[in-house]
Amino acid sequence: MASSHATPVNRQFRLRNRPVGRIKTSDFDLVEAAPPEPGEREALVRTLYLSLDPTNRIWMSDMDQYMPPVEIGAVMRGGGLGLVVQSNSARYKEGDIVSGLTNWQDYSIAGERPDNMMGVIPKGLPVPLTAMMGACGMTGLTAYFGLLEHGRPKEGDTLLVSAAAGAVGSVVGQIGKIKGCRVVGIAGGADKCRFIVEQLGFDAAIDYKRGDWREALAAATPEGIDINFENVGGEIMDAVMARMNLYSRMPLCGMISGYNSGELMRGDFSPILMRRIRISGFIVTDFAAKFAEGSVQLAQWVAGGLIKHHETIVEGLENAPVAVNRLFDGQNIGKLIVKVSEAPVQ
Ligand SMILES: NC(=O)c1ccc[n+]([C@@H]2O[C@H](COP(=O)([O-])OP(=O)(O)OC[C@H]3O[C@@H](n4cnc5c(N)ncnc54)[C@H](OP(=O)(O)O)[C@@H]3O)[C@@H](O)[C@H]2O)c1
The missing domain is CATH 3.40.50.720 (NAD(P)-binding Rossmann-like Domain)
Incomplete structure (x- = not known):
């Protein structure tokens, strides 16, 4: 796990080629890099959980899609939850948990531009943190x-x-x-x-x-x-x-x-x-402008027991390319998540 390294290493899955059929580990290069340096108005984020989604498969392909495909050689795109470990931005404080495109890696940058902004998760939620990727995310x-x-x-x-x-x-x-x-x-x-x-x-x-x-x-x-x-x-x-x-x-x-x-x-x-x-x-x-309203309602339903949140958690970033196939094999119940590193007690 990244947090156990004396010198932090940023493991990254970079797309080697576009998968044909099922996703294979060999469709990626797993490289170890230094964590990125946050610039002005940016923060360094350590990935806690990675969301595995059917759309990962779409992004790996060059089919007609709603975002640009992941380029060959680029870090695989993916949503996640992360911990702010260093910040040069008033928007993020050290210790904040954020949600956004952490991608398939240990460390990412959160910024203040629309293309690299992450959402800060409020503290003291009445639902488990991982529900913020699933039923309330x-x-x-x-x-x-x-x-x-x-x-x-x-x-x-x-x-x-x-x-x-x-x-x-x-x-x-x-x-x-x-x-x-x-x-x-x-x-x-x-x-x-x-x-x-x-x-x-x-x-x-x-x-x-x-x-x-x-x-x-x-x-x-x-x-x-x-x-x-x-x-x-x-x-x-x-x-x-x-x-x-x-x-x-x-x-x-x-x-x-x-x-x-x-x-x-x-x-x-x-x-x-x-x-x-x-x-x-x-x-x-399409509904981004109303996400806050939707999340609050969903969190109330989950906290009140009207919606049950279920998840399937796989341990270790290194398992992401194998685990994502569970979505296509039907080997998940509820939200499929990879646990990348330990979350602090909130
Ligand atoms: N439009 C959007 O903004 C948006 C956002 C998120 C997700 N989605 C879409 O919503 C759908 C569900 O996504 P999710 O994240 O909730 O994944 P999910 O339902 O948790 O996982 C995918 C499930 O699809 C079923 N499945 C896989 N291959 C199948 C097949 N050939 N025929 C029938 N069922 C199959 C499997 O369940 P069984 O065991 O039942 O086969 C599998 O567990 C996907 O199509 C995804 O692309 C769209």
């Missing part, structure tokens, strides 16, 4: 704004959520319950299906790894689907589309089933016309 905010602003849930709506036991999906379903929806989740495997019903309060779960999942989808949505919070794309999205109601909504959050192949689906548009389905793609940063 970026993935929770994705669920919150995607569902409320694009899905527009109403009491009694049938809400369908895919990747339902994951970071975004698990929060979507729980917000749906708060809003009075009948919530049906799609997840891979019996354990995840039990988890979302028994622990998260979903009304029904469909195991898409079973041969009869299409029949199970029909049985679980006898009155059709009013909102589909789409996380996976591919044949699951096609099957769900066929059950969407007139004037239904489909927040299009992600299409993880196509990220490794780079082949995002080409679908049949006719149900969109015939049933006037409103499909709206969004990226969480």
